[in-house]
Amino acid sequence: MFAIKNNFPIFKAHPDLIFTDNASTTQKPAAVIEAISQYYREMNANVHRAVYDLGNQSDQIYRDTRQEICEFYQKETCIFTHGTTDGFNKLAMSLENQIDSRSNIIVTEMEHHSNLVPWQELCQRTGAELRLVGMTDEGTLDYEQMEKLMDDSTRIVSMVHISNTLGTINDLKRVRKIIGNRNAWFLVDAAQSCAIHIDLIQNSDADAYIFGGHKMFGPTGVGILLAKKKLLNELPPFHFGGGMVTEVETLKSEYKEDVTRFEAGTPPIAQIAGLKEAVRFISEVDLGQCRQNVSRLAKTLRARLEAEGFDCLGKGQDTAGIVSVTFGDIHPHDAASFLNTKNIAVRAGHHCTQLIMKKYGIQACVRFSFSIYNRDQEVDSIMHAIKEMKSFFS
Amino acid sequence: MSRLNKMYQEQLLVEAKNPYHFDKRIDIEESIRAYNPLCGDRYDLFLGEEIFFHGFGCAISKASTSLMIKFLEGKSNEEAIHSIKKFIKGIEGGGQIEEELLLIFRNPDHFKGRHDCIKLSWNAMLKYLLNLPS
Numbered sequence: 001m002f003a004i005k006n007n008f009p010i011f012k013a014h015p016d017l018i019f020t021d022n023a024s025t026t027q028k029p030a031a032v033i034e035a036i037s038q039y040y041r042e043m044n045a046n047v048h049r050a051v052y053d054l055g056n057q058s059d060q061i062y063r064d065t066r067q068e069i070c071e072f073y074q075k076e077t078c079i080f081t082h083g084t085t086d087g088f089n090k091l092a093m094s095l096e097n098q099i100d101s102r103s104n105i106i107v108t109e110m111e112h113h114s115n116l117v118p119w120q121e122l123c124q125r126t127g128a129e130l131r132l133v134g135m136t137d138e139g140t141l142d143y144e145q146m147e148k149l150m151d152d153s154t155r156i157v158s159m160v161h162i163s164n165t166l167g168t169i170n171d172l173k174r175v176r177k178i179i180g181n182r183n184a185w186f187l188v189d190a191a192q193s194c195a196i197h198i199d200l201i202q203n204s205d206a207d208a209y210i211f212g213g214h215k216m217f218g219p220t221g222v223g224i225l226l227a228k229k230k231l232l233n234e235l236p237p238f239h240f241g242g243g244m245v246t247e248v249e250t251l252k253s254e255y256k257e258d259v260t261r262f263e264a265g266t267p268p269i270a271q272i273a274g275l276k277e278a279v280r281f282i283s284e285v286d287l288g289q290c291r292q293n294v295s296r297l298a299k300t301l302r303a304r305l306e307a308e309g310f311d312c313l314g315k316g317q318d319t320a321g322i323v324s325v326t327f328g329d330i331h332p333h334d335a336a337s338f339l340n341t342k343n344i345a346v347r348a349g350h351h352c353t354q355l356i357m358k359k360y361g362i363q364a365c366v367r368f369s370f371s372i373y374n375r376d377q378e379v380d381s382i383m384h385a386i387k388e389m390k391s392f393f394s
Numbered sequence: 395m396s397r398l399n400k401m402y403q404e405q406l407l408v409e410a411k412n413p414y415h416f417d418k419r420i421d422i423e424e425s426i427r428a429y430n431p432l433c434g435d436r437y438d439l440f441l442g443e444e445i446f447f448h449g450f451g452c453a454i455s456k457a458s459t460s461l462m463i464k465f466l467e468g469k470s471n472e473e474a475i476h477s478i479k480k481f482i483k484g485i486e487g488g489g490q491i492e493e494e495l496l497l498i499f500r501n502p503d504h505f506k507g508r509h510d511c512i513k514l515s516w517n518a519m520l521k522y523l524l525n526l527p528s
């Protein structure tokens with residue numbers, strides 16, 4: 001694991017940093033940073049429109065990255081977005097003509113707001129019904145309820161793969177079975193699985209997986225929407241302008257047939273160059289080992305927090321390296337400020353999952369989220385700091 | 395003084411643990427809510443002859459609200475508007491905080507990342523006062 005951490009310059013700049021806010025964003029390996037910088041230093045030109053060498057090079061990066069991403073996640077096709085939130089907003093706009101007042105859309109109580117609010121809006125525009133699958137106190141999805149909520153009018157099932165607050169890994173195969181051969185699109189928020197739970201994306205069969213580059217050691221500003229061709233074939237373009245048209249007349253235009261019809265305007269090319277390196281980086285690490293590590297770190301931390309008498313959210317049986325906790329009378333933000341003085345970066349708040357906060361009757365919590373560069377001794381440091389915090393605020 | 399002790403001075407912690415007029419006075423008709431959607435902090439301010447508050451929030455926002463209520467006691471609406479504006483400006487780095495009661499906040503640099511917590515109730519109060527029919 002030492003070797004992995006050495007790839008991340010942020011830890012050279014801050015040798016004492018214990019970064020446990022990976023669910024918010026991951027750090028970037030040197031190769032990704034260098035790819036972005038090299039792109040601007042040596043290759044900068046716009047895509048689509050150039051015949052000169054630099055432009056061709058940009059085009060090639062744009063094309064190759066798309067293909068490498070599809071191969072990496074083993075999905076048919078993908079479009080570049082600007083992130084998870086952007087991906088869901090685009091889908092919710094584009095699917096509007098398949099939804100009417102008789103339709104229903106299924107989401108879960110575990111959703112990040114980015115996979116909830118766009119569907120609320122769509123339902124308000126169309127009169128469709130939004131149905132919410134609940135979860136147990138342990139933080140597991142209520143699959144039986146999902147089965148009951150689904151019917152022949154269900155057009156969309158959109159759900160989080162790994163909860164960014166609980167770390168729960170939802171069973172996509174089981175959901176696929178529940179959907180069966182209903183005429184419903186199965187959409188997955190893969191923001192928390194795109195970095196190291198690649199196998200679960202590869203081995204499941206949703207119609208689309210939505211995530212952002214910055215959650216997988218890549219840059220901000222670029223996102224991915226992996227999709228089956230069947231889904232994209234039924235979607236009208238959602239953004240209009242240059243790069244997505246063929247013939248343009250005064251009053252109407254014709255659109256391209258390939259996936260670039262969904263990518264109007266100049267794409268985030270430098271970020272795509274960075275993303276390409278991020279995928280290469282991930283494909284070179286032992287992901288099985290990484291998954292074991294983050295899961296062990298989370299389980300150990302959880303057990304030690306509970307031994308101190310603190311309440312962790314959910315039960316964390318099937319955890320992806322995330323632990324959320326409340327510290328009794330110590331407010332999450334005070335806890336986060338305290339931990340910051342010990343060089344421990346955590347997030348405090350509702351983590352854009354207010355439905356989960358409501359479920360547990362809290363306003364906010366502190367979240368520790370681990371990634372491939374976290375180490376066992378960091379859990380010791382965290383616990384040490386927490387004990388100090390307890391006496392400081394007592 | 396350590397970074398920690400600069401942010402969480404003794405006086406701030408005492409204030410947060412024993413907040414002034416911390417009471418859910420639903421008998422008072424006029425109330426406003428100070429809410430930070432990013433962290434979920436939420437106070438109800440009950441605006442009667444005297445001001446009371448109740449709700450959920452961090453040590454910093456709680457101490458700050460408590461001090462605000464003490465600080466506004468006896469001030470006219472005009473004076474309150476003027477001094478709230480001055481305080482907020484001080485936190486944002488646009489002036490000195492000199493009032494005795496508010497001295498724990500005189501160095502906003504000690505509260506990096508937590509300015510919104512300090513200003514939470516002050517902003518809500520200011521908005522209310524500015525919207526009063528004159």
Ligand SMILES: Cc1ncc(COP(=O)(O)O)c(C=O)c1O
Nearest residue numbers: 083084085112114164189191212
């Ligand atoms: C599960 C989940 N969905 C969606 C998002 C939103 O990602 P972004 O803010 O990059 O669009 C996040 C990240 O915060 C997340 O963890």
